[in-house]
Amino acid sequence: MRVVLRTPEKEERELKGPKKVREVLEELGVVPEGVIVARGDELLTLDDEVADGDTIEVISAVSGGAR
Amino acid sequence: MRCAVCGRKAAVEVRRQGRAFCPEHYLEWFEHQVERAIRRHRMIEKGERVLVAVSGGKDSIALWEVLRRLGFDATGLHIQLGIDDYSRRALEATRRFAEERKLPLIVVDLKEAYRLAIPELAELTRRRACSVCGLTKRYVMNRVAVEEGFDVVATGHNLDDEASVLLGNVLHWQTDALVRQGPVLPAKEKLAKRVKPLYLLTEREILAYTLLRQLPYQHEECPFALGAKSLLYKEALNKLETAMPGTKQTFLEQYLKKIELVLQRGLSAEEVELKACERCGYPTTGEVCAFCRTWDHAYRWAKRKGRIPGEVRFEAKPRLAFYPEKKEGGAARPAPAEEPAG
Numbered sequence: 001m002r003v004v005l006r007t008p009e010k011e012e013r014e015l016k017g018p019k020k021v022r023e024v025l026e027e028l029g030v031v032p033e034g035v036i037v038a039r040g041d042e043l044l045t046l047d048d049e050v051a052d053g054d055t056i057e058v059i060s061a062v063s064g065g066a067r
Numbered sequence: 068m069r070c071a072v073c074g075r076k077a078a079v080e081v082r083r084q085g086r087a088f089c090p091e092h093y094l095e096w097f098e099h100q101v102e103r104a105i106r107r108h109r110m111i112e113k114g115e116r117v118l119v120a121v122s123g124g125k126d127s128i129a130l131w132e133v134l135r136r137l138g139f140d141a142t143g144l145h146i147q148l149g150i151d152d153y154s155r156r157a158l159e160a161t162r163r164f165a166e167e168r169k170l171p172l173i174v175v176d177l178k179e180a181y182r183l184a185i186p187e188l189a190e191l192t193r194r195r196a197c198s199v200c201g202l203t204k205r206y207v208m209n210r211v212a213v214e215e216g217f218d219v220v221a222t223g224h225n226l227d228d229e230a231s232v233l234l235g236n237v238l239h240w241q242t243d244a245l246v247r248q249g250p251v252l253p254a255k256e257k258l259a260k261r262v263k264p265l266y267l268l269t270e271r272e273i274l275a276y277t278l279l280r281q282l283p284y285q286h287e288e289c290p291f292a293l294g295a296k297s298l299l300y301k302e303a304l305n306k307l308e309t310a311m312p313g314t315k316q317t318f319l320e321q322y323l324k325k326i327e328l329v330l331q332r333g334l335s336a337e338e339v340e341l342k343a344c345e346r347c348g349y350p351t352t353g354e355v356c357a358f359c360r361t362w363d364h365a366y367r368w369a370k371r372k373g374r375i376p377g378e379v380r381f382e383a384k385p386r387l388a389f390y391p392e393k394k395e396g397g398a399a400r401p402a403p404a405e406e407p408a409g
Contacts, residue, residue, distance in 0.1 A: 008288045033082075033305040036274050043078040043275060045068045045087060061274040062227070062305070063124055063288060064298035 001050050003028065007035070007060040017052035024050060025058070034062045079275045082312035090279050097276045101133045101264050108251050110262035115218035117141040118259075120208050121164075121172075123157035123285040125277045126223030128164055130265055132282055134221065135168060142217070146207055147176040148200060149184020153289060160285040165390060167283075172390040173215070175207050180386040182375055183365055185291075191365040191372075196291035199361060206358040207385050210349065212259035215387075219254075224263040227270045230315040231300035233322055246331045249323060255341065257350050267316065269308075270301075347383035359383055 001017040003024065004010065015027060021037050021044050037044045038057045050056055068077040070089035077087035081096070088096055105111055117134060121127040121143040134141040145161045148154045158174070165172040178184045188203070189196040212220045229248065236244045254260040265273060277284050292298065307314045343349070344356035351357070362381045369375040 006286065008286055031302065031305045031309055033269070033271060033308045034302070036079075036271060036278060038278065043090070043278060045077050045080045047068045059274065059278075059286070061125075061270040062298065062301050063126070063270065064292040064295040064301065 001052055002055040004055065004057045005030075006057060017054065018049050020046065021048050021050060021056075022046040024056070028058065030058060035060055078279070079272070081272065083269075083308070083316055085312075093275065094279055097268070097272065098133050098136060100268055101130075102137055104250065104267055105137075105262075105264050108262070110251055110264055111139055111219055111221070115140070116216065118173075118208070118212045118215070118217040118220050119143050120204070120220060120222045121145050121161050122223075123160040123164075124223070125274050125282075125284045125286075126225055126228075126265060126270070128160070128223075128282050128284040129273050129277050129280075130221060130223040131164065131170070132168075132280060133276075134264070135170065141170070141221070143170060143172040144208060144211055145172060145174050146204055147174060147178070149176075149178045150186060150196075150289060150291065153287060154184075156287065157285045160283050162390065163283045173211060174388040174390065175211065175385045176388070177203065177207075181362060181381070182379070183362075183369060187369070187374075188361070188365050189291075191368040192361055194361075197295060200291070202357055202361060206349070206356075206383075209257075209259050209261075210383075210385060211387065213257055213349075217259060219260045219262055221262050221264055223265055223273075225265045225268055225270050225273055226315050226319065227301050227304065228297075229263070229266050230304055230319045231297050233319055234300045234304060235296060242330060242334060246327060246334055248319075248327060255350065257343075257348070258341075267320070269315065349383075 001015050003013045003015055005013065005028070007030070013028065015024060022032070025032050025035070025037070032046060036059050038059065039050070039054055044056065068080065068087045069075065070077050070092050071086040072092040073089060075089040078090045079093045080087040111117055117139050119127065119131045119134060119141050121131055123145065131141060131143055143161065143165055145158060147158055162172065183191070185196055185200050185203070188199045192199060208220050233248055236248070250263045250266040252261040304315050339352045341350040341352060344351045344359055346355050346359035349356055359381070362383070366375060366381045370377050
């Protein structure tokens, strides 16, 4: 599967599937609370499975600086 | 995982509540949370005019969208910080959002208004960009609200912002800052009421809302935020939250409920009276407010370095641009009385 990380810099990774979203994030070392995972327009939960041919995006929700 | 309302496949989990929702019911849940926070804390009363501070990021864009959907009279205020392409793209996202929904927007361009942008202000005062940026934004927001007749300023501060600020203030025992953590800061003379309607929603939940509503927002991070302490605190809290869902909410809510009032009472003896700044007339605890002091300092150095002509004096009143353009007077303004022919 192709994983596009936007955390927030764009980076691409190739992982073996099928895998649950939870396992994908674990493998990438990403804390689930700080991101949303999407497959196209569909938002995925940690229990959703991602197939080998899928492309998913891991989008960072965290912003910093002067608020 | 199934939607807690309709049983369809879930799209977003709200782990701190042990629930998940399909897209339709998530949007409903989210907007209801904001409405409940506004009602519970009487943030915005019926008929009040709201000035929404809009950076172009997900939080402020989501806030403006929810306020619009809830039927509030909400005008956006965008402050152009002058941080190269980052700021240009922030304005683009904000204007696109406003134009698509025909919402009124006020823009203050710091470089146009005050001759200096945030990077130069930080360099000339030798202070961190986030520090002078926060100070400037708070001043401009308040001044625009007071002078343009808004009843309340709404900002997109979320649960992660509030919990991480609380953590930072507790780690350093910043008691003066701790007593100002609440979701509502009441109005005072020349100080507009400030509210945070998203204060109990996490950044993740807000991002899910902007994605599901397909709102245009600026995803990139401010270049000056890299390495900011707030990001470290957020990361630490998110690790705790993943292991113990609900930690951030409990930390903030229980502080507000149990500790803040006690602190406020205990510190009331130390409370300093506000007076008018000698330079701009806006409230301050000293003779000259921090905003005027900072910008005067930057002007002194800018003049020494030949970037600003020596005779120019810093004027704190911001210049505003209105979108769509504000019609001055027009037909509604009464014609001046004519001198009697004599």
